Amino acid sequence: MSGKTLPDHFFRREYGKLIAVLSRRFGGYQIEAIEDAVQNALVKSIEQWTYQELPENPSAWLFTVAKNNLLNELRNQSSRTALIEQHSLEINQGSELNQNLEPSYFLSQEINDDLLNLLFVGCDKSLPLESQIVFTLRILCGFSIDEIAERLFISKQNTYKRLQRAKNKLRNTISANIELSFEEKTERLSTVVKVLYLMFTEGYFSSHADFTIRQELCEEALRLGEILANNKLGQKPEPYALLALINLHFARLPARQDHGGGLLLLEEQDRTKWRAEFVQTGLFWLSKSATGEKFTRYHAEAGIAAEYCLASSYSTIRWDKVVENYQLLERFNPSPLHFLNRIIATAEWKGAKHALAILEEFEAPTWLKSTYMWKAVLADLYLRSEQIAGQHIQAAIEAAPSERIRALLKKRLKVDNE
Amino acid sequence: MSQQKYLCIQRSQGGQCEPPSPAQMEQMFAKFNAWKEKFKDNILDMGGKLEPSGAVVKSDSVIDGPFVEVKEIIGGYMLIQANNIEQAMQVVKESPGVAMPGSSVEIRPIAMP
Secondary structure, three states, X not given: OOXXXXXXXXXXXXXXXXXXHHHHHHOHHHHHHHHHHHHHHHHHHHHHHHHOOOOOOHHHHHHHHHHHHHHHHHHOOHHHHHHHHHHHHHHHHHOOOOOOOOHHHHHOOHHHHHHHHHHHHHOOOOOOHHHHHHXXXXXXXXXXXXXXXXXXXXXXXXXXXXXXXXXXXXXXXXXXXXXXXXXXXXXXXXXXXXXXXXXXXXXXXXXXXXXXXXXXXXXXXHHHHHHHXXXXXXXXXXXXXXXXXXXXXXXXXXXXXXXXXXEOOHHHOOHHHOOHHHHHHHHHHHHHHOOOOOOOHHHHHHHHHHHXXXXXXXXXXXXXXXXXHHHHHHHHOOOHHHHHHHHHHHHHHHOHHHHHHHHHHOOOOHHHHOOHHHHHHHHHHHHHOOOOOHHHHHHHHHHOOOHHHHHHHHHHOOOXXX | OOOEEEEEEEEEEOOOOOOOXXXXXXXXXXXXXXXXXXXXXXXXXXXXXXXXXXXXXXXXXXXXXXXXXXXXXXXXXXXXXXXXXXXHHHHHHOOHHHHOOOOEEEEEEOOOO
């Protein structure tokens, strides 16, 4: 028996690569046929490789089988003769399996270029953001409809609809040539970064009980982000800041929950569980991200995460820097959530009374005051500034959207479980 | 004493089922490899998957495949060795091939002189 093994997530990742390579060669309007051809190639590989040894180059093997599948399918569509003629030379070359077809191709940067191109194709501003994310998860990360639905907490039908919308767009507007120009890609860079950011936060802040599932989404965002930042296209402050933020958060992921899956407060987290290699990588990207003129929300968020990672303990966190970053974040991305986070950091920095004064001065819209987050911050500040907090605490706990969050609030607000 | 050899015949129900997702394939492949490793002393020949085509030859006639209309089609075969049928059953029971819905594996000792 050979000791050869496949890299992690081989099938899922090959799926994305194969679709990217084939759709560039055969055109986006063939996306459906390409998906079938790739799926069938993967099934065939499973059937063969479980009985026999792995081929010398599994990626090349899959590529050859998928391409032959596709050509067979196209042959059945009479109108595709031109396309077949164009690739007929390759058919003959590719008929011999295991003969290392274009081995250099699979080692080259080109495959990542194709993958990146497809990522940019999917991140089309004229599509709803949800469709862009589903498309990326399906086509580039190889998740099935069921798996995406489970990960994003949406129905299968909804997932399917979002995916179809993106695929229709691909079929109709781009036709044969799916290669975007450098300018077109540059224009879409911010959208791509946003999609990767959302993929990451979906995983990181998900209330999914299964840790591996949450970790997976984070890993995929990290992987695609790295491919992006290693390409000329992505060598810009914005993708660098995204990678900094992903790495610095990802470093703390294993420490965020206890054995029962309950969420842990930052001050309770076991810092020895933080993954030092990701902290280092995150700081590397953070320093690179500071080179340009463009400051983004990712810079601010990475800056906050860096403060948490760099402090040797909870008590030595530089809260003034955290507050400063939240202020920047509010300026670039106004959201009451950032405001509330700034209030919490201010309480650590200047005391709860000071923070409470800012909070009570703030003219909050009614909807914000009815959220559990607002109520929780209010209760926390009342408690810590040693004022009568009882009714605020009760209101916050009643407003908690899930059991996990309710448990977290009780812990934070020092309510004994009866 | 040399061990008894067994022929294992895998059957599955014909018809289409939902194809596995790449992530599921990953799991299947990993399980299969773990199983192969665990029972490497028992597995003589991994055999292979059988295509539905082929022919049945009799002294007076030949029936051509494919044999997909049969309710349970033979999907694959392999050769294992074990001390006894119980051990052989254990090997097969733990194989991922038997775990698939609608699948079964028949274990037949190969007669020795």
